[in-house]
Amino acid sequence: MKILIVDDFSTMRRIIKNLLRDLGFTNTAEADDGTTALPMLQSGNFDFLVTDWNMPGMTGIDLLRAVRADDRLKQLPVLMVTAEAKRDQIIEAAQAGVNGYVVKPFTAQVLKEKIDKIFERVNG
Amino acid sequence: MAKNDSETGDFESTLKQHARELVSSLESGNFGEAVHLIHQLDQARDLHVYREVGKLTRELHNAIVGLQIDSPGEHGKELSQISDATDRLSYVVQMTEKAANRTMDLVEESAPLVNYISYESQSLMVDWQRFMRREMSADEFRELAKRIETYLSRGLQDSDQLSKNLNEILLAQDFQDLTGQVIKRVTQLITTVESDLLKLMLMASKVDRYAGIRHEPVTPEETPAKQKKSSQGEGPQIHADKREDVVSNQDDVDDLLSSLGF
Numbered sequence: 001m002k003i004l005i006v007d008d009f010s011t012m013r014r015i016i017k018n019l020l021r022d023l024g025f026t027n028t029a030e031a032d033d034g035t036t037a038l039p040m041l042q043s044g045n046f047d048f049l050v051t052d053w054n055m056p057g058m059t060g061i062d063l064l065r066a067v068r069a070d071d072r073l074k075q076l077p078v079l080m081v082t083a084e085a086k087r088d089q090i091i092e093a094a095q096a097g098v099n100g101y102v103v104k105p106f107t108a109q110v111l112k113e114k115i116d117k118i119f120e121r122v123n124g
Numbered sequence: 125m126a127k128n129d130s131e132t133g134d135f136e137s138t139l140k141q142h143a144r145e146l147v148s149s150l151e152s153g154n155f156g157e158a159v160h161l162i163h164q165l166d167q168a169r170d171l172h173v174y175r176e177v178g179k180l181t182r183e184l185h186n187a188i189v190g191l192q193i194d195s196p197g198e199h200g201k202e203l204s205q206i207s208d209a210t211d212r213l214s215y216v217v218q219m220t221e222k223a224a225n226r227t228m229d230l231v232e233e234s235a236p237l238v239n240y241i242s243y244e245s246q247s248l249m250v251d252w253q254r255f256m257r258r259e260m261s262a263d264e265f266r267e268l269a270k271r272i273e274t275y276l277s278r279g280l281q282d283s284d285q286l287s288k289n290l291n292e293i294l295l296a297q298d299f300q301d302l303t304g305q306v307i308k309r310v311t312q313l314i315t316t317v318e319s320d321l322l323k324l325m326l327m328a329s330k331v332d333r334y335a336g337i338r339h340e341p342v343t344p345e346e347t348p349a350k351q352k353k354s355s356q357g358e359g360p361q362i363h364a365d366k367r368e369d370v371v372s373n374q375d376d377v378d379d380l381l382s383s384l385g386f
Binding site: 009011018053059060061082083089090091101102103106110 | 358
């Protein structure tokens with residue numbers, strides 16, 4: 001299981017990376033915005049994408065749309081972990097095809113729940 | 125301000141007085157007198173506008189000096205308050221990032237120590253129970269005793285290290301005091317700048333009034349800042365619990381998504 005973590009703050013990437021490691025996911029890579037993440041996804045055989053929304057360059061929602069528009073990537077499960085908390089934004093992300101949405105600040109438990117749920121659905 | 129108001133009053137009473145005289149001279153057919161009055165009115169207005177513009181220019185200059193937004197080059201090496209505030213906020217970002225990384229370093233350093241205690245306790249427990257059930261040979265027991273001794277001495281050493289790490293994690297939170305002070309100062313600056321800008325606006329409206337300039341009212345929707353694309357994101361919501369259009373926690377998100385069929 002190879003996971004890409006996209007966030008513009010290195011501390012947040014590190015927190016998510018540590019939490020994922022505790023959940024048994026040790027194969028992770030990092031990117032600081034959509035512009036650097038997209039080519040990595042296109043060439044890197046990733047199985048899961050965890051992305052922030054608000055980033056300089058390409059935002060998370062635009063990255064999600066780019067992933068869904070790419071024939072080879074459109075099935076990739078995407079979890080959004082973000083401080084964006086407007087109802088309209090959550091609906092926008094759902095319509096763009098997000099698989100899970102976690103609002104910051106979040107707990108390890110919530111992250112685990114959402115990831116489990118996504119894989120249950122993907123594998124089921 | 126009081127002086128200013130009385131001057132405005134003078135101008136307005138001159139205006140009223142001359143207007144009345146103008147009407148009566150026009151009604152009595154005295155056009156020469158009327159033209160003369162119009163000329164006087166014009167002069168009075170010009171004089172007033174010149175005086176006001178002069179005064180406002182001085183006030184404007186003072187307000188700009190107060191804002192200290194001029195380039196640092198003009199006054200030697202001293203930074204303007206705005207760029208000073210920018211520097212201070214970058215310092216906050218640096219401090220919080222440093223503290224977060226220091227804390228995570230210590231947590232990552234501590235995790236293996238805890239893992240050892242947990243793993244070795246489990247393993248020793250199994251053998252200890254075998255010993256208690258008298259299922260252990262003398263040789264095996266000597267082996268177990270050695271392992272227990274290693275475990276105890278490493279436990280002493282590791283717990284020492286863990287308590288040091290916990291203390292350091294505590295100390296890494298000292299940024300809160302420093303960043304709190306910096307943010308308070310920047311907040312004060314913003315309040316001052318806001319009130320200075322308000323003064324500027326009031327002055328500008330006075331200029332408009334004397335010069336007779338009218339503006340089309342601008343509706344908030346037309347300002348470019350509000351036309352921001354939602355895809356840009358807004359960052360954390362500060363008063364989430366008081367707003368209808370914002371979720372306050374993960375449960376709200378889950379409810380919203382399940383209502384959409386997720």
